[in-house]
Amino acid sequence: MGSSDLSMILPRVLIVSRRTVRKNKFVDFVGEYHLDLIVSYGAVPVIVPRVTGVHMLLESFEPIHGVLLCEGEDIDPSLYDAELSGFAPEELEEIRALHASDTAIDKEKDTIELRLAKLCLERNIPYLGICRGSQVLNVACGGTLYQDIEKEMSKNCSLGQRVVHMNYENYDGHRHLVKVVEDTPLHQWFRDSLEGNKMEIMVNSYHHQGVKKLAQRFVPMAFASDGLIEGFYDPDAYNPQEGKFIMGLQFHPERMRNQDSDNFDYPGCKSAYQEFVKAVIAYEKKLSCSASIPKSVKLDQEIEKKRKVIVRSFSIARNMYSSGGGKVSGQESELQVGAEFLEANTALSLQQENRLKQMGATVRNASTYIERLKMNEERERVARNIIGKMSVGQLSDLISFYHMMGQICSEALEKKLHDLVLHAKMHFAATA
Numbered sequence: 001m002g003s004s005d006l007s008m009i010l011p012r013v014l015i016v017s018r019r020t021v022r023k024n025k026f027v028d029f030v031g032e033y034h035l036d037l038i039v040s041y042g043a044v045p046v047i048v049p050r051v052t053g054v055h056m057l058l059e060s061f062e063p064i065h066g067v068l069l070c071e072g073e074d075i076d077p078s079l080y081d082a083e084l085s086g087f088a089p090e091e092l093e094e095i096r097a098l099h100a101s102d103t104a105i106d107k108e109k110d111t112i113e114l115r116l117a118k119l120c121l122e123r124n125i126p127y128l129g130i131c132r133g134s135q136v137l138n139v140a141c142g143g144t145l146y147q148d149i150e151k152e153m154s155k156n157c158s159l160g161q162r163v164v165h166m167n168y169e170n171y172d173g174h175r176h177l178v179k180v181v182e183d184t185p186l187h188q189w190f191r192d193s194l195e196g197n198k199m200e201i202m203v204n205s206y207h208h209q210g211v212k213k214l215a216q217r218f219v220p221m222a223f224a225s226d227g228l229i230e231g232f233y234d235p236d237a238y239n240p241q242e243g244k245f246i247m248g249l250q251f252h253p254e255r256m257r258n259q260d261s262d263n264f265d266y267p268g269c270k271s272a273y274q275e276f277v278k279a280v281i282a283y284e285k286k287l288s289c290s291a292s293i294p295k296s297v298k299l300d301q302e303i304e305k306k307r308k309v310i311v312r313s314f315s316i317a318r319n320m321y322s323s324g325g326g327k328v329s330g331q332e333s334e335l336q337v338g339a340e341f342l343e344a345n346t347a348l349s350l351q352q353e354n355r356l357k358q359m360g361a362t363v364r365n366a367s368t369y370i371e372r373l374k375m376n377e378e379r380e381r382v383a384r385n386i387i388g389k390m391s392v393g394q395l396s397d398l399i400s401f402y403h404m405m406g407q408i409c410s411e412a413l414e415k416k417l418h419d420l421v422l423h424a425k426m427h428f429a430a431t432a
Helices: 003-009 032-040 089-098 107-123 132-140 185-193 267-289 301-323 332-345 350-358 367-374 377-388 392-396 398-431
Strands: 012-016 018-022 025-029 044-048 066-070 127-130 144-146 176-180 200-203 210-213 219-224 229-239 244-249
Touching (some): 012 032, 012 107, 012 267, 032 044, 032 066, 066 107, 066 267, 107 132, 127 132, 127 267, 132 144, 132 229, 132 244, 185 219, 185 229, 185 267, 210 229, 244 267
Parallel strands (some): 066 127, 127 244
Antiparallel strands (some): 018 025, 144 210, 219 229
8 A cells, every 4th residue: 555545544633834934934834743743643644824814725624533733822812802901001012022932913823723623622523732722722612811821820829839831041941840630631641650649740831821711611630830720621522432532731742851862751741642643543433434425526506506595594494493583574485495395305105195195285285284384383393303413514415415304304204293193193082
């Protein structure tokens, strides 16, 4: 098997690049430690360039089996803190001067990474956030950040609690203490390196910002001495063997290495990447096993136009039922398109046809019956069930879309008819 064939079958991990200036030109880059670890554990890193417009092209990077977000500039504070922490202009200038390489906001990178993070949360795609990547994950879920730890947090700590989170004079060699939370993945990875009951390890630190309010879905895994959260995860979305992994680490385990060698400070440093890739591989296998949907077919303009009209009809119906309101004036004709689609493409068994006829409806002229169903509370429940089973991928594939809708509508109609017939029998029995 050639190398090109091998790359096609390995799971794909998306990593967004960071921009810098080299020889008066912008250059995109990703730290090689990340790439090396992803490859060594059996996945293929796919670099997403942070160039203008890429946030609109993320579907072109499918299939996505995992996302690793790491290092970069400060996240635009307007995305999580409308009041901008109340800094005076001179304080902001002081922060920008001290952390010049990090305070230049990169809105394009923000947009790309936040969209990828939300995509992972929607689809349960494995996600590992390192440093800035952990902050992106927290913001994507509604959390907030300290815009500057020293000015917002450290000033309220005693001298014994204060932590240096950024040391430019000893950039790679600087370490500070963190306390690991028991019974978390981090505890499991570093268990053999913990001395007695101290639950402490020394980590590197390259940041002047950090998690302020942790999003509700997450659980902390480690704290610095000043109380800053140094790691967190979603316990409901963590099971690498089953393809589940949503986690953020403020420190850089891939860079926690001896300065005179390439050996890690602790054996557990590489575990984050190892378990992340394990989840990526499991997620890819799950997708492969459930991939009964054929590859997308190219649709001509007329068919594509019809597909979009049908999708809009179902979208209106979904919004109507979700809000609990009635039909909106001017949308009756758009809703009728969806009703006609269901009528024309629902496969009925002979038994179902007979039952419809018994109720005074004809199979291919059931507009009155459909209208009655729309006004019925039971129809609302069935519609919610139908819409809940539809995904973006299924809607994009016309063949799969027809097959799926026909099957679901047939099952729903069978149950509805069964309930109606049963109700009728009970009524006749009561009046006999």
